[in-house]
Amino acid sequence: MTDVIQATKRDSTGTAATRRLRRAGNVPAVLYGHGEANEHLAIPQSQVKGLLRHHSKMIKLTGAVEETALVSEMQWDPLGIEVIHMDLIRVNLKEKVELTVSVELHGEAAGTREGGILLENLREVEVRCSAGAIPESLILDVNELHLGENATASQLQLPEGVELLTDGDAVLAHVEAPRAQQDEEGTEVQVGAEPEVISKGGGDAEDDA
Secondary structure (H helix, E strand, O other): OEEEEEEEEOOOOOHHHHHHHHHOOEEEEEEEEOOEEEEEEEEEHHHHHHHHHHOOOEEEEEEOOOEEEEEEEEEEOOOOOOEEEEEEEEOOOOOEEEEEEEEEEEOOOHHHOOOOEEEEOOOEEEEEEEHHHOOOEEEEEOOOOOOOOEEEHHHOEOOOOOEEOOOOOOEEEEEEOOOOOEOOOOOEOOOOOOOOOOOHHHOOHHHHO
């Protein structure tokens, strides 16, 4: 999916300028690549949030610049809530690009009906494809995944023209049995129980309060 983004040029850079930009509801961005000069841009924060909702990798810039670009990197605030900077790469829709794509698990693993738990090992893989054919996500069918088995990157459903760069043997998901509820001696233990607190010196815990 390609989102259309309205961009304006930034006349000034630096810490103070970018802070003012963010207070005004914009995200600073840099557009580079193809041997052309870097463009310092401002993108409305609302449109950046739209990119995140759509999981878009490709964007069509309009306004101050007319370019097709790949979202190369997003920098987040310390809490991981807001995007504070974006790196964009100019691309031709026919050229090959390398990027990470999210993995979606589809189906109900047979192993969950056998008492197991389905766990994800990797949520993204690296692929190579033309810039105009970047998939929003890749599908991993887990219906036939039984207890004790795993699914690897080689089992992903790849659209035509998409090449997997991640090792095909990389485990994306597996089904494992729940943790044993008995210790090696057969003594029953309570899963998730709080560990016993032993106070220093062997006294009661209240003595140390």
